[in-house]
Amino acid sequence: MGESAMIKLDALGKRFHGPSGLVTALDDVSLEIAEGEIFGVIGRSGAGKSTLLRAINLLERPDQGRVFVGGVDLTGLRSDALRLERRRVGMIFQHFNLLARRSVYDNVALPLELAGLTRREIRDRVRPLLELVELADKADQVPAKLSGGQKQRVGIARALAAEPRILLSDEATSALDPQTTRSILGLLKDINQRLGLTIVLITHEMSVVREICDRVAVMDAGRIVELGSTFDVLTRPTHPLAREIARGLEPELKLDHLFGERFSEVPVLGGTTLLRIAFSGPHAEAPVISDLVRRFNVDLNILSGTIDHIQDRPYGVMKVELAGSVEPVVAHLKSLELGVEVLGYVRSALRTAL
């Protein structure tokens, strides 16, 4: 990256006066986002995601640090120069923020009107955009007549009208149902590939990140606590919060419910061991389980299993109950570069009635 970074945030700091005292929204945040990348920022509400996103077009001016977009230091610009730069950064919102009294067409035309284009120029830009978001037939409707997904499509068309290099997405799918979310994310991915647009999105849903992001930053209390490719952060999270968010995608298995009083946090004599095995890397698709049984002469009971694709790479998670000697099994799995974690222990023999 370095010089070629489309967005460069340099040591940003921002504090607010909240109802319960001073709140740190950004705490020494530095970040580089490459051209053409889809970059996700995930975290709980109040983690500073929204402030971070708004720092990129200076809707929220940081107290400290500098913001570079396309090599230009926005923090050093006068307000009129900043407004010109902002036109090159599109933005979409959770609640769409469409003008209720303008038609779909006129909403998409707004940024072009603001930029002083002629009616003809505006028409030549707006028509193809409405085609792109598949709303050409709704051009004369007002937003109130549209569904949530259609409103967000208008928002996307509007954000693209001024031909930006960057699209900022503020929880753009959080108010939509899962199916609509998927179609909006598909549209964003399509735009990213067709127009080479850099996309920065904030979300509290890991499924959104998994669906389209190339890289992701996990934020907590105004800091980036984990940063990496979506695959790495999802499959090998290191920070506890990142781990919690990543695990949120797996089916929930309440071990203490499943085993009742037989569940134990510490090893028990003659008991079994509960393992979580994460399949990623070169051996993700190898027949590991049957190999384990043969090789180590152990009994394995599969409690849950999922297989998923993250950034087109297979990733599986399996939770098993293992009867027999644990150490060699764990060592073997680690040698295969699989993620292994002991979840707990169960008293007495392998459950037969599962």
Add this chain to the structure above:
Amino acid sequence: MSEALLEQLFDSLTDTLLMVGTASLVALLLGTGLGVVLFATTERGLWRQPAVSRGLGAVVNATRSTPFIILMVAIIPFTRLIAGTSIGTGAAIVPLAVAAVPFFARLVEAALREVDRGLIEAAQAMGATPRQILWKVLLPEALPSLARGLTLTIISLIGYSAMAGAVGGGGLGDLGIRYGYQRFNPTVMLAVVAVLIILVQLVQSLGDFAARRLQKK
């Protein structure tokens, strides 16, 4: 009711319409401007000027808390300056306008405040200037509320205009007081009240209709 009274009723109605109409027009022009300034100069506004905001706010509140009958008498020198006289229908327009401008301004301010902040943010993200935000986003989006505010202002002015008789202003209120009350002529009083009710009803219906049309939902 005699022919003469009917004629007087008609003349009074004309006076009322003239006073209310002119004062409303002034309120629409100056009140909108003042309302925009009140809205924009607050701490989180587009042209942050807290001192201006507080100063204007104080003046507006002072005007609004003065009973109209007192305001009318208190500003007689000002009325004379503007209208050349302090007596008559023309002169009554001045205090009516002075009362209506801050009244409508507060309604404008409230209407602008009602516009979703997200829309302002979206416009800012598009690189809109404060002036563009005002003309392209705030005022158009607030139009239905502004129409309702203007309706309320006109109706209040119809009420205030009844006191214009105190400065020889004429109008329906004056007719009602002089003929209906002081000469104890219930027919005139009733006729005046009926005309006022119809007038207010008419304004309200028109205002509701306009607001609905502007809502576009």
